[in-house]
Amino acid sequence: MPPPKVQIPLRGCDITLNLSEIFEGALVTIKRETGLVETVGMGVSAGEVFLAQPLKNRDSLQVSQSVWEKCERPSKISDAIPVRETRFSRSAYHIFTSLRG
Numbered sequence: 001m002p003p004p005k006v007q008i009p010l011r012g013c014d015i016t017l018n019l020s021e022i023f024e025g026a027l028v029t030i031k032r033e034t035g036l037v038e039t040v041g042m043g044v045s046a047g048e049v050f051l052a053q054p055l056k057n058r059d060s061l062q063v064s065q066s067v068w069e070k071c072e073r074p075s076k077i078s079d080a081i082p083v084r085e086t087r088f089s090r091s092a093y094h095i096f097t098s099l100r101g
Contacts, residue, residue, distance in 0.1 A: 005021045007020070013054045017051065020046035031062045
């Protein structure tokens with residue numbers, strides 16, 4: 001079973017991943033280079049996943065999907081997907097901080 005596709009680019013501070021090509025009913029596993037592992041049940045073939053922690057600059061992650069073992073669909077793991085550094089312009093930073101209160 002191929003890994004889900006991840007919409008790129010990924011950026012530091014992103015709190016969601018947009019995934020597609022998911023086998024409906026699969027468990028999607030997200031492994032970060034930093035060691036955090038998350039597993040999410042997906043009932044749709046594409047969608048947005050909210051992460052337990054925002055992505056960190058210069059991290060990378062791998063995704064895989066699996067179904068019940070008896071279905072005999074072995075899972076493959078994606079290549080590492082890099083997270084880009086988030087860069088704010090000065091005006092964007094002021095807008096961002098003013099919105100946070």
